[in-house]
Amino acid sequence: MKAPEDVRQGVRRVSVDEDNEGQRLDNFLLAQLRGVPKSIIYRVIRKGEVRVNKGRVKPDTRLKAGDEVRIPPVTVKEKPQQVSPGARVQGVMEAAVVFENEQMLVVNKPAGIAVHGGSGLSFGLIEVLRSARPEARFLELVHRLDRDTSGLVMVAKKRSALRFLQEELRQRRIRKHYHALVAGNWPTASGQVDQPLLRYEMPNGERRVRVDDAGKSSLTLFRSLSDFAGYSLVEASPVTGRTHQIRVHAMWAGHPIAGDDKYMDDGSLKAFRATGGQRLMLHARALEFSLPVSGEKVRLEAPYDEAFQQVLERLASRQNSGR
Incomplete structure (x- = not known):
């Protein structure tokens, strides 16, 4: 693989389109000059080498559709071939x-x-x-x-x-519904886990999450869908969006997700593997959201993959044969 080389680009004049209207100048340049350090981008702005409609500007200048941005010559590290x-x-x-x-x-x-x-x-x-x-x-x-x-x-x-969809996420207007196969029989038809979650690092550098009063508030709604021998299929709807939220909340409730090699105990994981299960049994099943521009309400559902479906069928068959 070749070592990266320095490539110097000449002056460019870029017209701002409607999709970039309202974007900060510094963020616009970061997208235009991928691979250029932020320090260099702020330096050329400060020195007046970046112009908008031939005038000097600041990093937080908001761009308008039709603006012409003068981008000065900069040296870009050419990335090694991926x-x-x-x-x-x-x-x-x-x-x-x-x-x-x-x-x-x-x-x-x-x-x-x-x-x-x-x-x-x-x-x-x-x-x-x-x-x-x-x-x-x-x-x-x-x-x-x-x-x-x-x-x-x-x-x-x-x-x-x-921008629209990420704001919808921040305002919690997008609903996500997951299906999870968990160990044990979920005790109620519906319920919730409202426990704060804290990210931490293992001695080997691996990042994990645990329930901790020092963590961020986190809420997951659970609904039981069906029971099998030793397992339950549940719907988990996260109200907040923390890392590993469903996985840790399910574990905290005493029902870790089947196949979870981070949060399921070794004995339970081995027992699940013995049933033929090889994957984490967590699937982002449905999304409810408003479309950008039109605002139309949409609900989408995704079928299980073959591995997920086969585990459910084996458990159902085993349960039926045991009756």
Whole structure:
């Protein structure tokens, strides 16, 4: 693999389109000059080398549609060539798209695929989509799912849609419903876990989450869907959006999610593996939200993958044969 080289770009004049209207100048430049350190971007703004409509500006200047931004010559580190997602994985991801319009798309993410590359991964869902759609000017994740969790993920195709959907998330107007197979029989038809969650680091550097009074307030609503011998299928609807929230709240309630190698005890995990279960049994089943621009209310549902469905069928068959 070649070492990265320094590449110097000449002066560019970029016209601001409607999708970037209202964006801060510094954020606009960070997107235009990927790989350039923030310190350099702020320096060229401070020295007056960046101009908007030929006038000096500040980093927090809000851009308007039609503005002309002068971007001075800067040195960009050319990134080493990355492993590109192959045609097969691109096809799998395109086939997983369950909804799409001009502003956004929603993907039924397979378990085992991260939403983005990093931490030793060459690529994730968003990189695969960008490779499959080289003509797309903008594709960004609206939210995230754990690598081992399957189900619905929203991706914005326009910056305005990203801003709208992320604000909807902040205002808790987007409802997410997960299905989880948990150990033991869930005791009530419905209930909630309202316990604060704190992120911490293991001695090996792995990040975990635990219930802790020093953590952030967190609320998950649970509803029992069906019972099996030794397990329950529940719907979990997080009101807040903390890391590993459903997984830790289920564990705290005494019913860890089957196949969870972070929060399930070794004995229970081994017993689940003995039933043939190989994946984390957590699936982002449904989304309820308003579409950007039109405001139309939408509810989307994603089917289980084969591995999830097979576990449920084996448990149901075992239960029926035991009667």
